[in-house]
Amino acid sequence: MRWPMADTSTARGASRSSRPAFRTAGRARPGAAQGVSQRDAKGWFRLFTWPAVLLYPVGFLGPSLYGVVISFAKWSGPGAPLTWVGWRNYVRVFRDDTVRQAFVNTALVVLVGGAAVFALAFLAMAVLRDMRGRAFVRAAVYLPSIISMIAVGTSLGFLLNPDGVVNRLLGLLGLEALQQTWLDPQHIFGCIVVGVVWMGSGFYIVLLMTAVDAIPKHLYEEAQLTGLTRMQQFRWITLPLSRDMIAIAAVLWTANSLRTFDIVIGFVGTAGTPSVNARTYAVQQWLSAGHTTGGGAPELGYASAMATLLTVLTVALVVLVRRLGRSDRLEIS
Known part of the structure; x- marks a missing residue:
């Protein structure tokens, strides 16, 4: 059966104005x-x-910009004379043994603390991917991240006090040989790094798990059918497809850990000055700005030089991490 065809020869030649108006x-x-x-x-x-x-x-x-200008001067604050000293503050930063120790401590936070944080995050990516109750586990590990850093440092200071909970618990368990004066210069910075890792790991676990959730499930199903183990799936599927988020997490960790400050102040409290072994670069900069118990004159020009160098270092490291994150992805063989 053929449908009747209308004669459209006239309609094709009709002008736009003569066409039926109901169409428009x-x-x-x-x-x-x-x-x-x-x-x-x-x-x-x-x-x-x-x-x-x-x-x-x-x-x-x-x-x-004002801080950069002040970094080339000797200045102790409003009302004090401002004396230009050129690059002298920067030269002093590189020659100061205390600043060098503070920089080494900060590098340990970035590298050692970062290695621990990302090891925990990678472990969570491999284990929590399809585990039941993973939402509860994420919420539990994220809770420390919402606590104030000063509160964490203060709490750990009480727990690690010579008469604190940690040593008392070790004594009750018969492990007196493990009791230490945790807040002594030999041990305090290790305790600070542990506190930073405990507080920061939850955020990066949740951040990287969002990348895992975005990976199509059929990739893992096909990998299981081909006989890949769980670690091989993590190596060849999870890591390559999470690389962008890992780079973002590395940038955030680098920028944040270079400014480690609050937890150190929480450890020592407001009663005294942190020992040299406990100081990070940001703490040393804060002390140089005049926040000491010795009553010395503030050195705002010197502190500004330290801040300028820290800013340059942070930008350089962030750019480096981003470039490494943009390198060629791993290929699945």
Whole structure:
């Protein structure tokens, strides 16, 4: 059966004005509504972003540039004379043994603490991928990340006190040989690194697990059918497909651990000055700015030079980590 065909020869030659009006009557122009919504969206975008854009030079660029200027001067604060000393503050930073020790301590936090944090995160990526109750485990490991760093340091200081809970518990278990004066210069920085790892690992576990959740499940199913073990699946599927998130996590860890400060102050409290073995670079910078118990004059120019060098180092390391994260991905053979 053939459907009747209408004669369209006349319609093909008809002008646009002679065509039936019902085809366009009452219909809005394509994109008109979208254009209005896009303009509204741009307006709201500008409304919320312009205040931040305007405040950025005042709240960040201005003070940062002012700090760079002060780093070339000797200055103890408002009301004191400002004396230009050129590069002397920077030369002093590189020659100061205390600053060198603080930098080594900070490097240990970045490297040793980072190795521990990412080892725990990789273990979680391999174990929690399809485990029941993984949402509860994520919430449990993330809880320390929402606690104040000063509160963590203060609590650990009480626990590790010579008469604290740790030594008492070791005594009750008959392990007196393991009792230590944990807050002595020989042990305190190791305790600080443990505290940083305990507090920070939960955030990076949750961050990397979001990358695991985005991996298609059929890849693991096909890997199981081909006989790949769980570790081989982690090596050839999880790691390559999570590489971007791992790079982001590495950048965040590097930037944050270089500024380790609060937990150290929490350990020693406000009653005294942290020992040299317990100081990070940020703590040493804070002490140079005049926050000492010795009553010495603040050295804001010297502290500004330290801050400028830390900023340059942070930017350089972040760029390096990002470049390493953009290298060729692992190929599945």
